[in-house]
Amino acid sequence: xxxxxxxxxxxxxxxxxxxxxxxxxxxxxxxxxxxxxxxxxxxxxxxxxxxxxxxxxxxxxxxxxxxxxxxxxxxxxxxxxxxxxxxxxxxxxxxxxxxxxxxxxxxxxxxxxxxxxxxxxxxxxxxxxxxxxxxxxxxxxxxxxxxxxxxxxxxxxxxxxxxxxxxxxxxxxx
Amino acid sequence: xxxxxxxxxxxxxxxxxxxxxxxxxxxxxxxxxxxxxxxxxxxxxxxxxxxxxxxxxxxxxxxxxxxxxxxxxxxxxxxxxxxxxxxxxxxxxxxxxxxxxxxxxxxxxxxxxxxxxxxxx
Numbered sequence: 001x002x003x004x005x006x007x008x009x010x011x012x013x014x015x016x017x018x019x020x021x022x023x024x025x026x027x028x029x030x031x032x033x034x035x036x037x038x039x040x041x042x043x044x045x046x047x048x049x050x051x052x053x054x055x056x057x058x059x060x061x062x063x064x065x066x067x068x069x070x071x072x073x074x075x076x077x078x079x080x081x082x083x084x085x086x087x088x089x090x091x092x093x094x095x096x097x098x099x100x101x102x103x104x105x106x107x108x109x110x111x112x113x114x115x116x117x118x119x120x121x122x123x124x125x126x127x128x129x130x131x132x133x134x135x136x137x138x139x140x141x142x143x144x145x146x147x148x149x150x151x152x153x154x155x156x157x158x159x160x161x162x163x164x165x166x167x168x169x170x171x172x173x174x
Numbered sequence: 175x176x177x178x179x180x181x182x183x184x185x186x187x188x189x190x191x192x193x194x195x196x197x198x199x200x201x202x203x204x205x206x207x208x209x210x211x212x213x214x215x216x217x218x219x220x221x222x223x224x225x226x227x228x229x230x231x232x233x234x235x236x237x238x239x240x241x242x243x244x245x246x247x248x249x250x251x252x253x254x255x256x257x258x259x260x261x262x263x264x265x266x267x268x269x270x271x272x273x274x275x276x277x278x279x280x281x282x283x284x285x286x287x288x289x290x291x292x293x294x295x
Contacts, residue, residue, distance in 0.1 A: 003185045010192040033215045041243035042222045043232045064266040068273045072202040082199035090191040097183045104228030115244045129235040131245040154260035161267040
């Protein structure tokens with residue numbers, strides 16, 4: 001049921017022409033996706049998606065919208081070629097899922113090798129109950145540091161892009 | 175179970191293709207970014223699905239004996255979500271700058287303005 005709602009919301013995003021509606025539907029879509037993550041036992045991912053995906057992304061979208069235009073124009077090119085590309089790519093990907101283990105299969109390869117070690121060692125080596133936090137902040141803390149560097153770079157990029165405008169404006173008006 | 179055993183992957187791929195379609199077919203740059211976001215979350219869903227263990231619980235230690243779902247995809251996707259919002263912010267900032275420089279966020283119109291400027295030069 002949740003998955004049906006997810007697909008319907010995504011299809012509506014394709015159909016709707018008002019960008020405001022698209023941004024709001026994007027928030028609904030993110031929240032549905034967070035619920036799916038919750039059902040799939042990924043609680044940390046679910047609340048990050050709910051906060052970042054449904055929250056911050058929607059706010060960023062609305063800010064960008066307020067600085068641009070709301071109506072989307074109907075594309076003038078032929079719609080068949082993109083549709084064909086999408087259908088072919090989707091068919092190939094669906095074909096590829098034949099080789100994947102069934103959903104929830106406890107004997108699947110990803111659950112056999114590295115993951116049990118983390119689950120066994122975390123209580124002894126780190127001593128906090130949430131394994132996801134333990135891996136994120138301790139075993140892979142350098143990855144998280146790299147992630148912070150990426151966000152910092154993106155922040156600088158946004159500031160440079162939007163900061164230049166204010167300096168330029170007086171020149172433009174002359 | 176065997177026929178429908180992979181339904182979560184299928185839904186993820188269908189949603190992924192919807193996002194892909196928005197990215198390549200729509201001319202509005204803001205809508206393209208929303209499409210990219212849909213594509214991205216669908217990939218997240220694919221990864222999280224592969225971490226699920228039937229009858230398992232969230233990977234938080236407790237006294238029961240149910241198996242834990244695989245925590246490693248969760249860690250990976252947690253990082254990916256945050257990086258995703260950073261790149262989205264950068265993309266939106268670029269769109270705002272394009273709107274200021276060209277007065278439009280439609281791909282076709284930007285292309286037309288570019289062509290006109292090239293002809294004039």
